[in-house]
Amino acid sequence: MxxxxxxxxxxxxxxxxxxxxxxxxxxxxxxxxxxxxxxxxxxxxxxxxxxxxxxxxxxxxYKRTPDLGLLRCVDVSEATKLLEEVHAETCGLHMNGFVLAKKILGAGYYWMTMESDCCKYVQRCHLC
Structure with missing residues (x-):
């Protein structure tokens, strides 16, 4: 496929x-x-x-940020839910992968492959 x-x-x-x-x-x-x-x-x-x-x-x-903030580390199931929910919010289809990752970080969540996962998710979503 x-x-x-x-x-x-x-x-x-x-x-x-x-x-x-x-x-x-x-x-x-x-x-x-x-x-x-x-x-x-x-x-x-x-x-x-x-x-x-x-x-x-x-x-x-939690992952420490340079400004002394904390981002909650999430597992695969939580990361998948975050991708779907944040992408479906206000920006909808106009959001690219880097903006999606930034929005998730802004919400206080983190996982190690976040940026690449966000880019892949948005790319596939836009091709549908």
């Missing part, structure tokens, strides 16, 4: 292969100060560096 033949509702954030959120390694590191099993030495160096940009409040992980 080509890109033009797909409906916009088929274009959602891709699920993580292991069923855990993409930020799970960072969350585990901040909760227990330990690494997941089977990671490489390079990953052991990058996880603490990345964790500096995040804040864990009980079970909820």
């Amino acid at each position: 080509s890109l033009k033949e797909e409906h916009a509702y088929c274009c959602h954030v891709e699920a993580e292969p292991d069923g855990k959120p993409c930020y799970n390694n960072i969350k585990m590191y901040l909760e227990r100060w330990e690494y997941p099993e089977g990671i490489t030495n390079g990953q052991k160096k990058s996880i603490p560096r990345m964790a500096n940009c995040f804040f864990l409040n009980k079970e909820v992980l």
Whole structure:
């Protein structure tokens, strides 16, 4: 099926292969100060560096912004709902992927592949 033949509702954030959120390694590191099993030495160096940009409040992980704000990290199902709801709001079909990502950030939400997911979603929606 080509890109033009797909409906916009088929274009959602891709699920993580292991069923855990993409930020799970960072969350585990901040909760227990330990690494997941089977990671490489390079990953052991990058996880603490990345964790500096995040804040864990009980079970909820937040990403710190340069202006000291906090963005709530969401999983695949929440990200999909956000894409659909925010895109269907005021701008409708006139919104591009970068504007959609900016609106979601402005609403206080974040996921690691947000910008590319927003661009893909808008592109497929506009081709319908």
